[in-house]
Amino acid sequence: MARREIVVLADDLDGSEGDVRSVKFGFEGNSYEIDLGPANHDKLALALAPFVAAARKESSRRGPAVAAKAKAPTAAEQRAFNQRVREWAKGQGEEVNDRGRVPAKLIEKYFAAGLR
Known part of the structure; x- marks a missing residue:
């Protein structure tokens, strides 16, 4: 017997489906991940853009455990x-x-x- 699984990604904010992607970011030492569609991704990117532009990149000495940064669009x-x-x-x-x-x-x- 064959088994078929279908995974549907949905935007964590509005529930929309389609072109949804996971976004990882860090804030105050905590790491977060959220699934966002294009509109909410744009909204997050625009909200964070001035902070990302003014921030310093953290040294990667700690390796992969470093919290992922939200990227500017x-x-x-x-x-x-x-x-x-x-x-x-x-x-x-x-x-x-x-x-x-x-x-x-x-x-x-x-x-x-x-x-x-």
């Missing part, structure tokens, strides 16, 4: 997020440039609209 991830915000904003009648920085007010409205 890659350029490709940031472009994809900005494109989603631009498309949403244009659909809402907002004026937004096709290139360059997306205004923080538009990003706040995007999140306030429940697009996580």
Whole structure:
């Protein structure tokens, strides 16, 4: 008899399924892992970006037991997020440039609209 198991990954915050990935990060000596879809991953990355940018990397002398750091979004991830915000904003009648920085007010409205 054959046995088939199906594992479905779901976003730990909103329960959405699909393109979900595990994110590991550390804070105050504790290690955490959370499964996030693209919208919540973008939200976490944007929230942590100023702290990651200002932080110092910890020496790897302690080996693999060092708590994993949350990473800032890659350029490709940031472009994809900005494109989603631009498309949403244009659909809402907002004026937004096709290139360059997306205004923080538009990003706040995007999140306030429940697009996580």
